[in-house]
Amino acid sequence: EADIYQTPRYLVIGTGKKITLECSQTMGHDKMYWYQQDPGMELHLIHYSYGVNSTEKGDLSSESTVSRIRTEHFPLTLESARPSHTSQYLCASSRSGNEKLFFGSGTQLSVL
Amino acid sequence: GESVGLHLPTLSVQEGDNSIINCAYSNSASDYFIWYKQESGKGPQFIIDIRSNMDKRQGQRVTVLLNKTVKHLSLQIAATQPGDSAVYFCAETKYQAGTALIFGKGTTLSVSS
Numbered sequence: 001e002a003d004i005y006q007t008p009r010y011l012v013i014g015t016g017k018k019i020t021l022e023c024s025q026t027m028g029h030d031k032m033y034w035y036q037q038d039p040g041m042e043l044h045l046i047h048y049s050y051g052v053n054s055t056e057k058g059d060l061s062s063e064s065t066v067s068r069i070r071t072e073h074f075p076l077t078l079e080s081a082r083p084s085h086t087s088q089y090l091c092a093s094s095r096s097g098n099e100k101l102f103f104g105s106g107t108q109l110s111v112l
Numbered sequence: 113g114e115s116v117g118l119h120l121p122t123l124s125v126q127e128g129d130n131s132i133i134n135c136a137y138s139n140s141a142s143d144y145f146i147w148y149k150q151e152s153g154k155g156p157q158f159i160i161d162i163r164s165n166m167d168k169r170q171g172q173r174v175t176v177l178l179n180k181t182v183k184h185l186s187l188q189i190a191a192t193q194p195g196d197s198a199v200y201f202c203a204e205t206k207y208q209a210g211t212a213l214i215f216g217k218g219t220t221l222s223v224s225s
Contacts, residue, residue: 033212040121040199043156043215058212090155099144099205101213103155 003027006091006104013081014112021076021107023091030096032074036060037088037106049074050096081111124222131192133219135185135202142214144207147176147187150218151198159187159200163207189221197223 004025013019025032030051035043035058045058049068063085064078074093078085088108092101125131137145143164148156160171162178162185169176175188185202199218205211 035215040218040220042201042217045212045214048212059214092155099207099213100146100158100161101156103148103157105153105155 004091004093004102004104006089006107008107009105010108010110012110012112015080015082017081017111019078019081019109021089021091021109023074023076023104024072025074025093025102026072027093027095027102028071029093029102030071031094032068033092033094033101034058034064034066034074034076035090035092036062037090039088043090047076081109083111085109086111120219121217122220122222124224125192127192127194127223127225129192131187131189131196131221131223133187133189133200133221135187135216137183137185137202137204137216139204139214140183141206142204144205145176145178145185146203146213147174147185148201148203148215149196149198150201156201192221192223194223194225197221 007022032049034047037043044060046060046062047066049055088106090106091104094101146161147159150156160176162169162176173190177186199220201218203213203215205213
């Protein structure tokens with residue numbers, strides 16, 4: 001079992017709210033990622049980080065932002081949630097030089 | 113853009129049968145491939161990987177085959193069990209190049225008893 005944790009597991013909020021999805025890993029991995037996944041569909045990379053104070057946007061355009069102040073923590077923030085943000089958000093991490101990703105259980109976000 | 117794709121969105125098999133899940137990739141620069149299994153309500157879980165210097169790699173009840181000539185990847189599951197029911201994704205990248213994994217569309221495997 002990989003030691004990567006996401007909270008909350010489920011979140012239902014109203015339009016316009018600011019939310020932060022938490023992701024923490026205890027493996028000391030340098031690389032961390034956020035993927036967005038609609039039901040039964042492929043994963044789309046929205047943000048990644050190769051270390052502290054390093055963040056990059058992924059292939060899928062996203063209105064979210066991320067920060068990496070500590071190695072183990074990679075939160076994702078939506079300043080103003082909209083129904084189009086309804087999706088599952090998966091956090092992952094990997095060791096530098098190794099592309100094998102370990103995933104958290106995901107946050108299922110529903111914006112009403 | 114270039115992407116990794118799967119041939120079939122769903123596959124139904126009987127318990128005990130062998131399952132074959134296929135994946136076609138288009139980026140000839142990719143040299144590292146991973147298969148993930150995702151059960152309902154969970155994040156993807158690593159199954160097996162293969163580098164492009166290999167054609168075949170075996171794990172416990174699983175085998176991955178890589179055909180670089182036709183850019184084809186397959187996952188074989190021997191003696192499929194109900195617990196194998198899940199969505200299976202292939203992913204590709206350029207090994208140690210600092211590029212993130214690109215995931216293909218998943219195949220939903222349903223195993224009936």
